[in-house]
Amino acid sequence: MLNLVLFGPPGAGKGTQSEKLIEKYQLVHISTGDIFRAHIKDQTALGQQVSQIIADGNLVPDSITIAMLEEEINKNPHAKGFIFDGFPRTVAQAEALDKFMESINERITGVLALDVTEVELKQRIAKRQEVSGRADDAADKLTKRIEEYFNKTIHVLPYYEAQGKLSKINGIGEIDTIFQSLTAIIDSY
Numbered sequence: 379m380l381n382l383v384l385f386g387p388p389g390a391g392k393g394t395q396s397e398k399l400i401e402k403y404q405l406v407h408i409s410t411g412d413i414f415r416a417h418i419k420d421q422t423a424l425g426q427q428v429s430q431i432i433a434d435g436n437l438v439p440d441s442i443t444i445a446m447l448e449e450e451i452n453k454n455p456h457a458k459g460f461i462f463d464g465f466p467r468t469v470a471q472a473e474a475l476d477k478f479m480e481s482i483n484e485r486i487t488g489v490l491a492l493d494v495t496e497v498e499l500k501q502r503i504a505k506r507q508e509v510s511g512r513a514d515d516a517a518d519k520l521t522k523r524i525e526e527y528f529n530k531t532i533h534v535l536p537y538y539e540a541q542g543k544l545s546k547i548n549g550i551g552e553i554d555t556i557f558q559s560l561t562a563i564i565d566s567y
């Protein structure tokens with residue numbers, strides 16, 4: 379199986395590149411942000427539990443996020459592989475993912491980290507909000523999300539670097555150029 383983690387701050391282009399990668403490699407896309415938003419829209423118990431946390435730009439607690447992710451993996455027993463988008467966002471989530479993959483005799487193949495400057499991120503998300511209308515894309519919530527990224531999520535990088543699984547990709551430029559950089563790495567696995 380090809381199991382990829384697409385990593386990067388909010389607005390780095392993870393969603394856009396995931397779409398292209400799942401098509402090329404026939405992977406199952408697991409975006410924890412998308413799953414949470416679907417729960418909120420459907421007003422499930424989980425949705426009600428996390429809606430305020432997400433609206434405020436905070437991270438959902440690890441225990442809730444990990445349980446949801448494991449459930450999503452279990453829903454796809456015939457997958458050729460997974461692309462994890464927006465997960466793991468903490469070292470505890472990365473450790474839980476490794477443990478879970480091991481329990482199903484699988485492993486993370488590689489981690490692709492999109493590198494984008496903070497100025498570029500803020501410009502992109504301001505544009506995205508005009509289209510998405512996502513409450514958590516508003517300027518004050520966005521500041522919180524970027525803060526969460528630099529406080530908690532960034533530590534996931536050395537975790538995977540120590541395993542020799544980390545590749546950094548310049549996330550600024552044409553969508554297709556970035557996609558080619560990603561596929562060159564994936565094809566070398």
Ligand code: AMP
Pocket residue numbers: 388410411412414431432433435436437438439443463464465466467468471514523
């Ligand atoms: P995203 O669409 O990936 O930017 O996620 C939107 C929001 O969902 C985040 O700001 C968090 O509140 C929550 N979220 C998504 N993925 C995770 C995760 N792996 N851990 C904790 N919270 C998450």
